[in-house]
Amino acid sequence: MTRPIYVLNGPNLNLLGQRQPEVYGSETLGDVEHLCRETAERYGRSIVAQQSNHEGVLIDLVHEARTASSGVVVNPGGYTHTSVALRDALVTLSVPVVEVHISNVHAREEFRHHSYISPVATGVIAGLGVAGYGLAVDYICRTES
Template sequence: MKILVLNGPNLNMLGKREPHIYGKLSLPDIEETIKKHAKSLNVEIEFFQSNYEGAIVDKIHEASGKVDGIIINPGAFTHTSIAIRDAFLSINIPFIEVHLSNVFSREPFRHKSYLSDIAQGVVSGLKEYSYICALNFLVGFLKS
């Protein structure tokens, strides 16, 4: 089983950017945590981060036929990207939307997601554990 973990804009700044909201871990720290957990589940994992919407769309398209599931933290694209939504609608791969912060305890514009209604599930507000919960669910879902 192979899972792709996608991270959107500004997530490369984790650990430096608003640690009171997003936590103190860097993206490489979080990826290492995910990688260790994936290994315990006997799952191959691939990571990709971009600040560019088109690069994320391209990666979603390229995933077709190559991965079994996707975990995505779209960052600010959550609230703006019809292009990423359409990319997911163009492939047949289940995905989970994740967020480090609890988006519903934040500014009202963060409450709207263009992906939630087409995602297999959404995990929000658990910092780096949002990814672990998403991975656990996705692996179980794909095995069933």
């Protein structure tokens, strides 16, 4: 049986649909997970979806994904721009890693233009709203098929 795709979301993403809908849209984290699950199921695959506001919890999930996943979709939220520790965990993965951002971080504040994650990710999707998650899961499914 194929290992699941991990979909990991960082701080404040539990507030999707409530926090700055003009930036992040009206979809909720539940909508994101539903889209990822639906996309994976088209390929006979599954997902493990987790969200945490705590850096250490996300790192532990990446460590778990090392042996339990066939790929990782990660939206590190604010940790994108600050977490060397999360980057160091992600670099240990031998499966595809797709970094996803709902908004176009490059069209926003300058501090959002730098990512510690992008250099160690297989690919980056930004600015396509929650659809970016579905594209990321689709990519991993096609890569692993």
